[in-house]
Amino acid sequence: MKVLIVGGGGREHAIAASVAKSPRVDRIYCVPGNAGIAQIAECAPIGAMEFDRIVEFAREKEIDLTIVGMDDPLVGGLVDELENAGLRVFGPRRNAAVLEGSKAFSKDLMKKYHIPTAAYENFDSADAALSYLERAHFPIVLKADGLALGKGVLICNTLEEAKEGVRSIMLDQKFGAAGNRMVIEEFLVGREVSVLSFVDGKTIKAMTSAQDHKRAQDGDQGLNTGGMGTFSPSPFYTKEIDEFCRKYIYQPTVDAMAAEGRAFQGIIFFGLMLTEDGPKVLEYNARFGDPEAQVVLPRMKNDVVEVMEACIDGRLDQVDLQFEDNAAVCVVLASEGYPVSYEKGKVITGLEQFEGKDDYYCFHAGTKQTDGGIVTNGGRVLGITAKGKDLKQARANAYEAAEWISFENKYMRHDIGKAIDEAE
Ligand code: AMP
Ligand code: GLY
Numbered sequence: 001m002k003v004l005i006v007g008g009g010g011r012e013h014a015i016a017a018s019v020a021k022s023p024r025v026d027r028i029y030c031v032p033g034n035a036g037i038a039q040i041a042e043c044a045p046i047g048a049m050e051f052d053r054i055v056e057f058a059r060e061k062e063i064d065l066t067i068v069g070m071d072d073p074l075v076g077g078l079v080d081e082l083e084n085a086g087l088r089v090f091g092p093r094r095n096a097a098v099l100e101g102s103k104a105f106s107k108d109l110m111k112k113y114h115i116p117t118a119a120y121e122n123f124d125s126a127d128a129a130l131s132y133l134e135r136a137h138f139p140i141v142l143k144a145d146g147l148a149l150g151k152g153v154l155i156c157n158t159l160e161e162a163k164e165g166v167r168s169i170m171l172d173q174k175f176g177a178a179g180n181r182m183v184i185e186e187f188l189v190g191r192e193v194s195v196l197s198f199v200d201g202k203t204i205k206a207m208t209s210a211q212d213h214k215r216a217q218d219g220d221q222g223l224n225t226g227g228m229g230t231f232s233p234s235p236f237y238t239k240e241i242d243e244f245c246r247k248y249i250y251q252p253t254v255d256a257m258a259a260e261g262r263a264f265q266g267i268i269f270f271g272l273m274l275t276e277d278g279p280k281v282l283e284y285n286a287r288f289g290d291p292e293a294q295v296v297l298p299r300m301k302n303d304v305v306e307v308m309e310a311c312i313d314g315r316l317d318q319v320d321l322q323f324e325d326n327a328a329v330c331v332v333l334a335s336e337g338y339p340v341s342y343e344k345g346k347v348i349t350g351l352e353q354f355e356g357k358d359d360y361y362c363f364h365a366g367t368k369q370t371d372g373g374i375v376t377n378g379g380r381v382l383g384i385t386a387k388g389k390d391l392k393q394a395r396a397n398a399y400e401a402a403e404w405i406s407f408e409n410k411y412m413r414h415d416i417g418k419a420i421d422e423a424e
Pocket of ligand 1: 118141143150153155185186187188189192214271282283
Protein backbone atom coordinates (compact mmCIF):
# COMPACT_ATOMS: atom_id res chain seq x y z
CA MET A 1 0.00 0.00 0.00
CA LYS A 2 0.91 3.65 -0.38
CA VAL A 3 1.11 5.86 2.69
CA LEU A 4 1.23 9.67 2.84
CA ILE A 5 2.53 11.46 5.94
CA VAL A 6 1.69 15.13 6.50
CA GLY A 7 4.38 17.12 8.31
CA GLY A 8 8.10 17.63 8.18
CA GLY A 9 9.63 17.39 11.64
CA GLY A 10 11.38 14.83 13.79
CA ARG A 11 8.05 13.33 14.76
CA GLU A 12 7.13 12.73 11.13
CA HIS A 13 10.54 11.17 10.48
CA ALA A 14 9.94 8.79 13.41
CA ILE A 15 6.47 7.97 12.05
CA ALA A 16 7.91 7.40 8.56
CA ALA A 17 10.64 5.12 9.94
CA SER A 18 8.01 3.00 11.72
CA VAL A 19 5.76 2.92 8.67
CA ALA A 20 8.74 1.83 6.55
CA LYS A 21 9.08 -1.29 8.71
CA SER A 22 5.57 -2.46 7.82
CA PRO A 23 5.64 -5.33 5.30
CA ARG A 24 2.33 -4.02 3.92
CA VAL A 25 3.79 -0.72 2.77
CA ASP A 26 5.27 -0.41 -0.73
CA ARG A 27 5.74 3.29 -0.91
CA ILE A 28 5.83 6.29 1.43
CA TYR A 29 5.17 9.92 0.51
CA CYS A 30 5.57 12.94 2.74
CA VAL A 31 4.53 16.61 2.50
CA PRO A 32 6.57 18.67 2.93
CA GLY A 33 9.05 16.26 4.62
CA ASN A 34 12.74 17.03 5.18
CA ALA A 35 16.16 15.75 4.08
CA GLY A 36 16.04 12.71 6.39
CA ILE A 37 12.51 11.69 5.51
CA ALA A 38 13.51 11.98 1.84
CA GLN A 39 15.82 8.99 2.34
CA ILE A 40 12.81 6.71 2.94
CA ALA A 41 9.94 8.60 1.34
CA GLU A 42 9.17 10.68 -1.71
CA CYS A 43 8.76 14.24 -0.44
CA ALA A 44 6.77 16.94 -2.21
CA PRO A 45 7.02 20.68 -1.51
CA ILE A 46 3.44 21.12 -0.31
CA GLY A 47 2.72 22.90 2.97
CA ALA A 48 0.78 21.11 5.71
CA MET A 49 -1.94 23.80 5.55
CA GLU A 50 -2.40 23.60 1.77
CA PHE A 51 -5.42 21.32 2.09
CA ASP A 52 -6.53 21.43 -1.56
CA ARG A 53 -3.08 20.55 -2.82
CA ILE A 54 -2.74 17.72 -0.29
CA VAL A 55 -6.10 16.23 -1.34
CA GLU A 56 -5.11 16.54 -5.00
CA PHE A 57 -1.72 14.92 -4.31
CA ALA A 58 -3.30 12.03 -2.38
CA ARG A 59 -5.74 11.40 -5.23
CA GLU A 60 -3.10 11.61 -7.91
CA LYS A 61 -0.74 9.22 -6.12
CA GLU A 62 -3.61 6.88 -5.18
CA ILE A 63 -2.72 7.01 -1.51
CA ASP A 64 -4.26 4.22 0.60
CA LEU A 65 -3.64 5.82 3.98
CA THR A 66 -2.79 9.38 5.02
CA ILE A 67 -1.33 10.04 8.47
CA VAL A 68 -1.65 13.60 9.76
CA GLY A 69 1.05 14.22 12.34
CA MET A 70 0.77 17.94 13.09
CA ASP A 71 -1.63 19.94 15.25
CA ASP A 72 -2.42 22.84 12.88
CA PRO A 73 -3.81 20.78 9.98
CA LEU A 74 -5.69 18.51 12.41
CA VAL A 75 -7.34 21.43 14.18
CA GLY A 76 -7.99 23.08 10.81
CA GLY A 77 -9.89 20.04 9.51
CA LEU A 78 -7.53 18.35 7.04
CA VAL A 79 -8.88 14.93 8.06
CA ASP A 80 -12.42 16.00 7.14
CA GLU A 81 -11.26 17.30 3.76
CA LEU A 82 -9.47 14.07 2.92
CA GLU A 83 -12.42 11.97 4.09
CA ASN A 84 -14.83 14.05 2.03
CA ALA A 85 -12.67 13.24 -0.99
CA GLY A 86 -13.15 9.54 -0.23
CA LEU A 87 -9.65 8.99 1.17
CA ARG A 88 -8.63 6.94 4.21
CA VAL A 89 -7.03 8.96 7.00
CA PHE A 90 -5.54 8.36 10.42
CA GLY A 91 -6.22 11.29 12.74
CA PRO A 92 -9.12 13.06 14.46
CA ARG A 93 -11.69 15.09 12.57
CA ARG A 94 -11.91 18.78 13.25
CA ASN A 95 -14.70 18.40 15.80
CA ALA A 96 -12.53 16.00 17.82
CA ALA A 97 -9.16 17.75 17.33
CA VAL A 98 -10.70 20.61 19.35
CA LEU A 99 -9.53 18.55 22.34
CA GLU A 100 -6.13 20.12 21.59
CA GLY A 101 -7.33 23.16 19.64
CA SER A 102 -9.21 24.76 22.52
CA LYS A 103 -7.96 24.58 26.08
CA ALA A 104 -11.27 26.06 27.29
CA PHE A 105 -13.12 23.20 25.56
CA SER A 106 -10.86 20.56 27.10
CA LYS A 107 -11.14 22.04 30.58
CA ASP A 108 -14.95 22.16 30.35
CA LEU A 109 -14.98 18.57 29.11
CA MET A 110 -12.86 17.40 32.05
CA LYS A 111 -15.04 19.26 34.51
CA LYS A 112 -18.28 17.90 33.04
CA TYR A 113 -17.01 14.29 33.06
CA HIS A 114 -15.10 14.45 36.36
CA ILE A 115 -11.66 13.85 34.84
CA PRO A 116 -8.94 15.00 37.27
CA THR A 117 -7.34 18.31 36.26
CA ALA A 118 -6.30 21.63 37.80
CA ALA A 119 -9.11 23.91 39.05
CA TYR A 120 -9.74 26.70 36.50
CA GLU A 121 -11.93 29.42 35.02
CA ASN A 122 -12.35 30.37 31.35
CA PHE A 123 -12.42 34.00 30.25
CA ASP A 124 -13.32 35.76 27.04
CA SER A 125 -12.66 39.27 28.24
CA ALA A 126 -9.49 40.76 29.69
CA ASP A 127 -11.49 42.78 32.27
CA ALA A 128 -13.09 39.69 33.76
CA ALA A 129 -9.73 37.88 33.83
CA LEU A 130 -8.00 40.85 35.49
CA SER A 131 -10.61 41.18 38.23
CA TYR A 132 -10.51 37.41 38.86
CA LEU A 133 -6.77 37.68 39.47
CA GLU A 134 -7.37 40.05 42.41
CA ARG A 135 -8.84 37.10 44.32
CA ALA A 136 -6.41 34.43 43.08
CA HIS A 137 -3.60 32.50 44.77
CA PHE A 138 -0.08 32.56 43.32
CA PRO A 139 1.70 31.10 41.44
CA ILE A 140 -1.06 30.81 38.88
CA VAL A 141 -1.11 29.52 35.31
CA LEU A 142 -2.39 31.46 32.27
CA LYS A 143 -3.15 29.66 29.03
CA ALA A 144 -4.13 31.07 25.67
CA ASP A 145 -7.12 29.05 24.47
CA GLY A 146 -5.88 28.14 20.99
CA LEU A 147 -2.75 26.68 19.39
CA ALA A 148 0.39 28.69 20.14
CA LEU A 149 3.29 26.42 19.17
CA GLY A 150 3.43 25.11 22.74
CA LYS A 151 4.29 28.59 23.98
CA GLY A 152 0.88 29.88 25.07
CA VAL A 153 1.29 28.95 28.75
CA LEU A 154 2.54 31.47 31.32
CA ILE A 155 3.33 30.58 34.92
CA CYS A 156 3.04 33.74 37.01
CA ASN A 157 4.38 34.18 40.52
CA THR A 158 2.85 37.54 41.37
CA LEU A 159 -0.33 39.50 40.73
CA GLU A 160 1.62 42.04 38.65
CA GLU A 161 3.16 39.35 36.46
CA ALA A 162 -0.22 37.71 35.96
CA LYS A 163 -1.89 41.00 35.02
CA GLU A 164 0.86 41.63 32.50
CA GLY A 165 0.32 38.10 31.19
CA VAL A 166 -3.42 38.60 30.70
CA ARG A 167 -2.74 41.85 28.85
CA SER A 168 -0.15 40.24 26.59
CA ILE A 169 -2.40 37.27 25.74
CA MET A 170 -5.76 39.02 25.40
CA LEU A 171 -5.04 42.65 24.56
CA ASP A 172 -1.68 42.57 22.77
CA GLN A 173 -2.57 39.20 21.19
CA LYS A 174 0.95 37.89 21.70
CA PHE A 175 -0.24 34.49 20.51
CA GLY A 176 -2.61 35.88 17.89
CA ALA A 177 -6.23 34.73 17.79
CA ALA A 178 -5.28 31.88 20.17
CA GLY A 179 -5.66 34.53 22.88
CA ASN A 180 -9.26 35.56 22.15
CA ARG A 181 -10.16 33.33 25.07
CA MET A 182 -8.02 32.13 27.91
CA VAL A 183 -7.92 29.70 30.81
CA ILE A 184 -6.62 30.67 34.24
CA GLU A 185 -5.80 27.63 36.33
CA GLU A 186 -4.37 26.38 39.56
CA PHE A 187 -0.60 25.75 39.63
CA LEU A 188 0.08 22.04 40.11
CA VAL A 189 3.22 20.64 41.71
CA GLY A 190 4.65 17.27 40.75
CA ARG A 191 6.45 15.34 38.08
CA GLU A 192 5.33 15.53 34.47
CA VAL A 193 4.81 12.53 32.26
CA SER A 194 3.52 12.15 28.70
CA VAL A 195 1.41 9.18 27.71
CA LEU A 196 0.44 8.75 24.07
CA SER A 197 -2.41 6.46 23.11
CA PHE A 198 -4.17 5.00 20.09
CA VAL A 199 -7.93 5.61 19.99
CA ASP A 200 -10.60 4.23 17.64
CA GLY A 201 -13.57 6.26 18.83
CA LYS A 202 -14.46 3.96 21.70
CA THR A 203 -11.41 1.85 22.65
CA ILE A 204 -8.14 3.35 23.86
CA LYS A 205 -4.77 1.62 24.07
CA ALA A 206 -2.10 3.54 25.94
CA MET A 207 1.49 3.36 24.76
CA THR A 208 4.56 3.29 26.98
CA SER A 209 5.23 6.50 28.96
CA ALA A 210 7.76 9.24 28.19
CA GLN A 211 9.07 12.46 29.65
CA ASP A 212 9.88 15.62 27.73
CA HIS A 213 12.33 18.45 28.55
CA LYS A 214 10.64 21.63 27.37
CA ARG A 215 13.08 24.31 28.53
CA ALA A 216 15.97 25.38 26.31
CA GLN A 217 18.79 25.11 28.86
CA ASP A 218 20.25 22.65 31.34
CA GLY A 219 18.58 22.55 34.74
CA ASP A 220 15.22 23.46 33.13
CA GLN A 221 16.32 27.05 32.66
CA GLY A 222 15.58 29.35 29.76
CA LEU A 223 12.61 29.61 27.45
CA ASN A 224 10.08 26.94 26.60
CA THR A 225 10.81 25.12 23.36
CA GLY A 226 9.03 22.45 21.34
CA GLY A 227 11.09 19.92 23.35
CA MET A 228 14.86 19.45 23.77
CA GLY A 229 14.84 15.74 24.52
CA THR A 230 12.85 12.84 25.90
CA PHE A 231 13.22 9.50 27.59
CA SER A 232 10.97 6.48 27.73
CA PRO A 233 9.68 4.86 29.88
CA SER A 234 9.28 7.23 32.82
CA PRO A 235 10.42 5.46 36.01
CA PHE A 236 7.86 7.53 37.93
CA TYR A 237 4.91 6.18 35.96
CA THR A 238 4.26 3.11 38.09
CA LYS A 239 1.82 0.28 37.51
CA GLU A 240 -0.54 1.78 40.11
CA ILE A 241 -0.47 5.18 38.42
CA ASP A 242 -1.08 3.52 35.07
CA GLU A 243 -4.10 1.65 36.43
CA PHE A 244 -5.51 4.85 37.93
CA CYS A 245 -5.04 6.75 34.66
CA ARG A 246 -6.65 4.04 32.55
CA LYS A 247 -9.71 3.99 34.80
CA TYR A 248 -10.16 7.65 35.67
CA ILE A 249 -8.50 9.55 32.81
CA TYR A 250 -7.94 7.64 29.54
CA GLN A 251 -11.19 5.75 29.03
CA PRO A 252 -13.32 8.53 30.54
CA THR A 253 -11.80 11.01 28.03
CA VAL A 254 -12.66 8.79 25.07
CA ASP A 255 -16.16 8.14 26.44
CA ALA A 256 -16.67 11.86 27.05
CA MET A 257 -15.73 12.75 23.48
CA ALA A 258 -18.08 10.07 22.13
CA ALA A 259 -20.90 11.29 24.40
CA GLU A 260 -20.40 14.82 23.05
CA GLY A 261 -20.81 13.57 19.47
CA ARG A 262 -17.09 14.10 18.84
CA ALA A 263 -15.83 10.51 18.59
CA PHE A 264 -12.03 10.68 18.59
CA GLN A 265 -10.03 8.53 16.17
CA GLY A 266 -6.25 8.94 16.17
CA ILE A 267 -3.69 9.70 18.85
CA ILE A 268 -4.52 11.29 22.20
CA PHE A 269 -1.45 12.59 24.01
CA PHE A 270 -2.06 12.99 27.73
CA GLY A 271 0.20 15.55 29.40
CA LEU A 272 -0.03 14.52 33.05
CA MET A 273 1.18 15.92 36.34
CA LEU A 274 1.75 13.30 39.02
CA THR A 275 0.64 15.30 42.07
CA GLU A 276 0.36 14.34 45.72
CA ASP A 277 -3.37 13.99 45.14
CA GLY A 278 -2.87 11.66 42.19
CA PRO A 279 -2.38 12.15 38.45
CA LYS A 280 -4.06 15.16 36.83
CA VAL A 281 -4.34 16.20 33.19
CA LEU A 282 -2.24 19.26 32.28
CA GLU A 283 -3.20 19.18 28.64
CA TYR A 284 -4.39 17.03 25.79
CA ASN A 285 -2.80 16.90 22.36
CA ALA A 286 -4.47 15.29 19.38
CA ARG A 287 -1.28 13.85 17.87
CA PHE A 288 2.05 12.22 18.66
CA GLY A 289 4.40 14.40 20.70
CA ASP A 290 7.60 15.74 19.21
CA PRO A 291 10.09 14.47 20.49
CA GLU A 292 7.98 11.90 22.39
CA ALA A 293 7.34 9.93 19.18
CA GLN A 294 11.12 9.62 18.73
CA VAL A 295 11.44 7.50 21.90
CA VAL A 296 8.06 5.73 21.94
CA LEU A 297 7.75 4.48 18.34
CA PRO A 298 11.20 2.83 18.15
CA ARG A 299 10.18 0.72 21.19
CA MET A 300 6.85 -0.40 19.72
CA LYS A 301 6.68 -4.03 18.63
CA ASN A 302 3.47 -3.82 16.59
CA ASP A 303 3.19 -2.89 12.94
CA VAL A 304 2.17 0.76 13.30
CA VAL A 305 0.16 0.68 10.06
CA GLU A 306 -1.93 -2.22 11.33
CA VAL A 307 -2.66 -0.39 14.58
CA MET A 308 -3.65 2.76 12.70
CA GLU A 309 -5.93 0.80 10.39
CA ALA A 310 -7.56 -0.84 13.43
CA CYS A 311 -8.25 2.66 14.76
CA ILE A 312 -9.87 3.74 11.50
CA ASP A 313 -11.99 0.56 11.33
CA GLY A 314 -13.03 0.63 14.99
CA ARG A 315 -11.40 -2.66 15.94
CA LEU A 316 -8.62 -1.49 18.23
CA ASP A 317 -10.02 -3.81 20.94
CA GLN A 318 -8.54 -6.69 18.94
CA VAL A 319 -5.01 -5.24 18.98
CA ASP A 320 -2.49 -6.36 21.57
CA LEU A 321 -0.24 -3.30 21.81
CA GLN A 322 3.27 -4.25 22.89
CA PHE A 323 6.50 -2.44 23.69
CA GLU A 324 10.04 -3.69 24.07
CA ASP A 325 11.29 -4.22 27.60
CA ASN A 326 14.09 -1.65 27.22
CA ALA A 327 14.48 2.12 27.18
CA ALA A 328 15.15 4.94 24.74
CA VAL A 329 16.53 8.46 25.06
CA CYS A 330 16.33 11.25 22.46
CA VAL A 331 18.69 14.23 22.56
CA VAL A 332 17.72 17.11 20.30
CA LEU A 333 20.54 18.83 18.43
CA ALA A 334 19.41 22.42 17.90
CA SER A 335 20.82 25.58 16.36
CA GLU A 336 22.39 27.85 18.99
CA GLY A 337 19.88 30.59 19.80
CA TYR A 338 16.75 28.44 19.42
CA PRO A 339 13.91 29.18 20.21
CA VAL A 340 14.53 32.90 19.61
CA SER A 341 16.83 33.47 16.63
CA TYR A 342 19.43 31.31 14.97
CA GLU A 343 21.32 30.85 11.74
CA LYS A 344 20.47 28.19 9.19
CA GLY A 345 22.28 26.64 6.25
CA LYS A 346 25.18 25.04 8.20
CA VAL A 347 26.56 21.85 6.68
CA ILE A 348 25.90 18.75 8.80
CA THR A 349 28.53 16.01 8.92
CA GLY A 350 28.62 12.56 10.50
CA LEU A 351 25.15 11.44 9.40
CA GLU A 352 26.56 8.30 7.78
CA GLN A 353 27.69 7.00 11.18
CA PHE A 354 24.11 5.92 11.89
CA GLU A 355 23.94 3.60 8.89
CA GLY A 356 23.55 -0.05 9.79
CA LYS A 357 23.30 0.57 13.54
CA ASP A 358 20.03 -0.93 14.73
CA ASP A 359 19.52 0.76 18.06
CA TYR A 360 20.57 4.26 16.98
CA TYR A 361 18.35 6.67 15.08
CA CYS A 362 19.07 10.07 13.61
CA PHE A 363 15.66 11.68 13.14
CA HIS A 364 15.76 14.82 11.02
CA ALA A 365 13.71 17.88 12.00
CA GLY A 366 15.03 21.14 10.47
CA THR A 367 17.27 19.88 7.66
CA LYS A 368 17.48 20.50 3.94
CA GLN A 369 19.24 18.80 1.06
CA THR A 370 21.41 21.16 -1.00
CA ASP A 371 24.06 20.65 -3.67
CA GLY A 372 26.63 21.05 -0.94
CA GLY A 373 25.09 18.32 1.23
CA ILE A 374 22.52 18.28 4.02
CA VAL A 375 22.33 21.59 5.90
CA THR A 376 20.52 22.92 8.97
CA ASN A 377 17.16 24.48 8.21
CA GLY A 378 15.48 25.15 11.55
CA GLY A 379 15.78 25.54 15.31
CA ARG A 380 15.51 21.88 16.14
CA VAL A 381 17.80 20.19 13.62
CA LEU A 382 18.10 16.51 14.54
CA GLY A 383 16.78 14.16 17.21
CA ILE A 384 19.37 11.58 18.19
CA THR A 385 17.64 8.54 19.68
CA ALA A 386 19.34 5.49 21.12
CA LYS A 387 17.94 2.44 22.79
CA GLY A 388 19.55 0.57 25.66
CA LYS A 389 18.70 -2.22 28.07
CA ASP A 390 17.76 0.40 30.65
CA LEU A 391 17.45 4.18 30.82
CA LYS A 392 21.04 4.78 31.89
CA GLN A 393 22.42 2.71 29.04
CA ALA A 394 20.09 4.39 26.55
CA ARG A 395 21.18 7.81 27.81
CA ALA A 396 24.88 6.95 27.52
CA ASN A 397 24.28 5.64 24.00
CA ALA A 398 22.30 8.72 22.93
CA TYR A 399 24.95 11.14 24.18
CA GLU A 400 27.68 9.09 22.52
CA ALA A 401 25.81 9.22 19.21
CA ALA A 402 25.13 12.96 19.62
CA GLU A 403 28.91 13.42 19.28
CA TRP A 404 28.99 11.70 15.89
CA ILE A 405 27.28 14.73 14.37
CA SER A 406 28.91 18.09 13.72
CA PHE A 407 27.62 21.41 12.46
CA GLU A 408 28.52 24.99 13.22
CA ASN A 409 26.31 26.38 16.03
CA LYS A 410 25.26 22.90 17.22
CA TYR A 411 23.55 23.17 20.60
CA MET A 412 22.12 20.54 22.93
CA ARG A 413 21.14 20.09 26.55
CA HIS A 414 23.52 17.89 28.51
CA ASP A 415 21.06 16.77 31.18
CA ILE A 416 18.38 14.95 29.22
CA GLY A 417 17.20 12.11 31.43
CA LYS A 418 18.70 13.53 34.63
CA ALA A 419 15.51 12.49 36.41
CA ILE A 420 16.56 8.90 35.82
CA ASP A 421 19.13 9.25 38.61
CA GLU A 422 16.55 10.73 40.96
CA ALA A 423 14.34 7.67 40.54
CA GLU A 424 16.83 5.43 42.34
P1 AMP B 1 0.75 22.77 28.36
O1 AMP B 1 1.02 23.31 26.98
O2 AMP B 1 -0.64 22.99 28.86
O3 AMP B 1 1.29 21.39 28.59
O4 AMP B 1 1.71 23.63 29.30
C1 AMP B 1 3.08 23.72 29.04
C2 AMP B 1 3.85 23.46 30.32
O5 AMP B 1 3.44 24.37 31.35
C3 AMP B 1 3.56 22.08 30.90
O6 AMP B 1 4.36 21.10 30.33
C4 AMP B 1 3.88 22.33 32.36
O7 AMP B 1 5.27 22.28 32.57
C5 AMP B 1 3.41 23.73 32.58
N1 AMP B 1 2.05 23.74 33.13
C6 AMP B 1 0.89 23.76 32.43
N2 AMP B 1 -0.17 23.77 33.25
C7 AMP B 1 0.31 23.76 34.51
C8 AMP B 1 -0.28 23.76 35.81
N3 AMP B 1 -1.60 23.81 35.97
N4 AMP B 1 0.53 23.73 36.87
C9 AMP B 1 1.88 23.71 36.72
N5 AMP B 1 2.50 23.72 35.53
C10 AMP B 1 1.74 23.74 34.44
N1 GLY C 1 6.78 17.61 23.14
C1 GLY C 1 5.52 18.19 23.41
C2 GLY C 1 4.62 18.27 22.28
O1 GLY C 1 4.80 17.66 21.25
O2 GLY C 1 3.61 18.96 22.40
